[in-house]
Amino acid sequence: MDAFLNFLSAISWWQWLLIVIILIAIRDIFFNKKHIIKHNFPVVGHFRYMLESIGPELRQYIVANNREELPFNRIERGWIYASAKNANNYEGFGTDQDIFQSNYIFINNAMIPFRLPEKHPNHEDPYFLPCAKVMGLHHKRRKPYRPASVINVSAMSFGSLSARAISSLNEGVKKAYAYHNTGEGGLSPYHKRGGDIIFQVGTGYFGIRDENGNFSLDHLVKLVEENPCVRAIEIKLSQGAKPGKGGVLPASKITKEIADIRKVPLNKDVVSPPYHTAFEGNQGLIDFIEKIAERTGLPVGVKAAIGKLDDWQKFASLMKSQNKGPDFITIDGGEGGTGAAPPSFADHVSVPWVYAFRNIYKIFKEQELSDKIVFIGSGKLGFPSKAAMAFAMGADCINVAREAMLSVGCIQAKSCHTNTCPTGIATQSKWLQAGIDVKDKAERVNYYFKNFRKEFIEVTHASGYEHPCQFTMDDVDINLSDQDFTKTLAASYEYHKVKVPFEGVSSLQNCKYLGGNYNKQASESSFEKDDVRY
Known part of the structure; x- marks a missing residue:
């Protein structure tokens, strides 16, 4: 025994290394049954898989240029990060965009910008930018709602996002007077x-289902009565990431807390079907909307990604003839989103937001319904220039999901579906989400929304308007090839948005339906104090 120990102690470190390498090589050649590369190139083949595993990080931080990455490039992420930190979000030395590329957007500025009157809400609060329309007013709901912010948090469920991420978003929207869509995972603490809150009703009816998993109107009414923070109901027909496909929450991700909130069993996969079982067909959907609105008194809307238009045309026609239907419609783009999905769905099913919105808005305009509905855009619109395009096309609000995640600290690791999100945002790992300081991240959400609205107001004023609702389809050009083929949105998409009734921002400030607990006397900070650039 002593001789063997003396032999081991006599082996140098490089000899130990050689022994380990030989053992790995033997394992790769004779015992590896899964990887051809490791068999054909023992030991060395491991480096290939190591480099592949960190390939996204290498491309993100070293290889890709500032405008190359998708879904959000480095410049876009940098603007959100800087805005969320209330740091300098300007750029110098001109644009590095290829302004001659197809589908490039140009916003037409006015010869003389809009000048704020002496007594104007934006003098005392430069971030005040509410929705110009009121949800539920046309259909005379008992509790109409005017969002106090034109930018709000899109549907992301507790379960897909962590508790600390959801808390950060909600505390942030409170500070920013915005709303927070729950997603289909139920209303969590x-x-x-x-x-x-806008409470989303998905096909799984989580949080408002009976013991058999069916929709329960009584449960929904009770939830609304017990939670006055719920200001509207959204029925999700489909989402941009995977329209027409149900979802599965694996049993491994279902904690007791999630099970209690969603009213689902533990230790069992939870399946969301691709369709609703609480209603059938267009008339069924309208009746479902009216039943919920009547019992809760709240505005009720629908959310959908867009593909075929036949049913939308029938739906709009029924709405026109019956004077019933949704108070708002959220149009989601087929660009995909926070929901994990097969590439065939995320890449190819449903059309991009700009085409989706054009198609739906034109249908409702033909039925003379566009001025009666609040249109919400959702699909990579969390930048003032893209928002200007959306409002010119007829949007009244925008929802942001991934942009809101970036403001909390998302680094676009694209591991949302693995439960290993390194920033703790899209995971249920207690260890990973422990790094989220809710107070700090809520402030970042607040500043992202505020700085977004302030810059959006500046773009609006530069175009000669007081409020973005005044943008028209002639105010934005889209590049089709060279300047001779640059057309306005109106010429490109062949419609004009319906004029939004607007009597000035002051009239919005004094609206009794204004949400967000907005109080003009409670502005937290002044322009000079808040904005680091001045």
Whole structure:
């Protein structure tokens, strides 16, 4: 025994290394049954898989240029990060965009910008930018709602996002007077940190289902009565990431807390079907909307990604003839989103937001319904220039999901579906989400929304308007090839948006339906104090 120990102690470190390499080579050649590269190139083949595993990080931080990455490039992420930190979000030395590329957007500025009157809400609060329309007013709901912010948090469920991420978003929207869409995962305690809530009804009816998993109107009414923060109901028909496909929440991700909130069993996969079982067909959907609105008193809307238009045309026709239907419509782009999906769905099913919105808005305009509905855009619109295009096309609000995640600290690792999100945002790992400081991240959400609105207001004023609702389809050009083929949105998409009734921002400030607990006397900070650039 002593001789063997003396032999081991006599072996140098490089000899140990050689022994390990030989053992790995033997394993790769004779015992590896899965990887051809490791068999054909023992030991060395491991480096290939190591480099492949960190390939996204190498491309993101070293290889890709500032405008190359998708879905959000480095410049876009940098603007959100800087805005969320209330840091300098300007760029110098001119644009590095290829302004001659197809589909490039040009916003037409006015010869003389809009000048704020002496007594104007934006003098005392440069971030005040509410929706110009009121949800539920046309259909005379008992509790109409005017969003106090034109930019709000899109549908992301507790379960897909962590408790700390949801808490950060909700506390952030409270500070920014915005609303927070729950997603289809139910209303969690983390959604109830002071922000306005739009409660989403998905096909799984989580949180409002009976013991058999069916929709329960009584449960929904009780939830609304017990939670006055819920200001509207959204029925999700489909989402941009995977329209027409159901979802599966694996049993491994279902904690007792998630099971209690969603009213689902533990230790069992939870399946969301691709369709609703609480209603059938267009008339069924309208009746479902009216039943919920009547019992809750709240505005009720629908959310959908867009493909075929036949049913939308029938739906709009029924709405026109019956004077019933949704108070708002959220149009989601087929660009995909926070929901994990097969590439065939995320890449190819449903059309991009700009085409989706054009198609739906034209249908409702033909039925003379566009001025009666609040249109919400959702699909990579969380930048003032893209928002200007959306409002010119007829949007009244925009929802942001991934942009809101970036403001909390998302680094676009694209591991949302693995439960290993390195920033703790899209995971249920207690260890990973422990790094989220809710107070700090809520402030970042607040500043992203505020700085977004301030810059959006500046773009609006530069175009000669007081409020973005005044943008028209002639105010934005889209590049089709060279300048001779640059057309306005109106010429490209062949419609004009319906004029939004607007009597000035002051009239919005004094609206009794204004949400977000907005109080013009409670502005937290002044322009000079808040904005680091001045």
